[in-house]
Amino acid sequence: MIYKNSLYNINDINYILEKINILDYIKKKLYIKKIGNNFFALCPFHNEKHPSFIISEKLNKYYCFGCKTYGNIINFIIYYEKTNFYNAIKIIEQFYNVNINKKIYINDNNIILYKYNYIISKIYNNNLINNINNIIINNFLNLKK
Ligand SMILES: [Zn+2]
Numbered sequence: 744m745i746y747k748n749s750l751y752n753i754n755d756i757n758y759i760l761e762k763i764n765i766l767d768y769i770k771k772k773l774y775i776k777k778i779g780n781n782f783f784a785l786c787p788f789h790n791e792k793h794p795s796f797i798i799s800e801k802l803n804k805y806y807c808f809g810c811k812t813y814g815n816i817i818n819f820i821i822y823y824e825k826t827n828f829y830n831a832i833k834i835i836e837q838f839y840n841v842n843i844n845k846k847i848y849i850n851d852n853n854i855i856l857y858k859y860n861y862i863i864s865k866i867y868n869n870n871l872i873n874n875i876n877n878i879i880i881n882n883f884l885n886l887k888k
Contacts, residue, residue, distance in 0.1 A: 751832060753867060755844045756817075763839045765803045765816045772823060787823055788812045817867075828864040 766782060773784040786796035789810040796807045806813040820831040832843055
């Protein structure tokens with residue numbers, strides 16, 4: 744039996760992530776207040792009375808000083824919409840009216856493709872986590888000064 748499936752190229756995803764503004768999506772979901780160069784909101788991922796959820800247009804990322812959650816638009820959609828990586832990509836495509844290229848593979852074993860997709864998304868998330876101390880937190884701390 745032949746199955747068709749599609750995979751996203753990580754370079755295509757990164758290219759799109761650089762072009763879109765994370766704030767456009769988040770401001771449709773949360774009440775945003777601009778302070779300095781950054782935007783603050785009540786964190787949607789933990790209960791709080793004072794905003795500690797910061798969105799940086801410059802970095803195109805978010806970070807919560809309360810619960811330490813962080814990420815880009817993909818992470819936000821996955822956790823906020825309670826969905827998975829591939830649905831998050833679809834939401835991004837629809838919301839931002841962009842098209843992230845899919846490479847079509849034809850294989851007689853769909854399970855291999857699912858495992859491959861899973862590994863790719865794990866690599867993507869691990870890269871983000873590994874880089875977080877060097878990039879995101881340092882940049883947010885610098886922006887707060
Ligand atoms: Zn939080």
